[in-house]
Amino acid sequence: MLRVSNQKDNNDDIKIKRLYADDVGICGKVIIIQNAMNKNVNVKIRYNSKQEILNKEIPPVKIVKFIDKNLFYLISIENGELAYYRINRIIDIKLTKTKSIVSDEDLKLLDIFDYGYHTCNRH
Numbered sequence: 001m002l003r004v005s006n007q008k009d010n011n012d013d014i015k016i017k018r019l020y021a022d023d024v025g026i027c028g029k030v031i032i033i034q035n036a037m038n039k040n041v042n043v044k045i046r047y048n049s050k051q052e053i054l055n056k057e058i059p060p061v062k063i064v065k066f067i068d069k070n071l072f073y074l075i076s077i078e079n080g081e082l083a084y085y086r087i088n089r090i091i092d093i094k095l096t097k098t099k100s101i102v103s104d105e106d107l108k109l110l111d112i113f114d115y116g117y118h119t120c121n122r123h
Helices: 104-110
Strands: 026-028 040-048 053-068 071-076 082-086 090-097 117-119
Touching: none
Parallel strands: none
Antiparallel strands: 026 117, 040 053, 040 090, 053 071, 071 082
């Protein structure tokens, strides 16, 4: 089982990252609002499989770190395990706050994934 260390990331002040889903020719932009990092959120992912478009809900997590253009870490609130998702077939990501852990004011900051997508060959 992987645990997340409390080591400070030198890139904490980076507020915008762009992720590209190269494998399926879909490019998208992910806007990271710094104040929403490490807050408890529900994540709903819609992604392409070879057969159909699938929906997947993930238990409450915290977004803890973006690794590279296609990979980010999520930490499970329930057991502290580290999970990761590779953005290769994802076409839509939505975040919502969990219960009252996040204030209503912070809720405005939780729409941090603005994932517009289109088919292109430039990336």
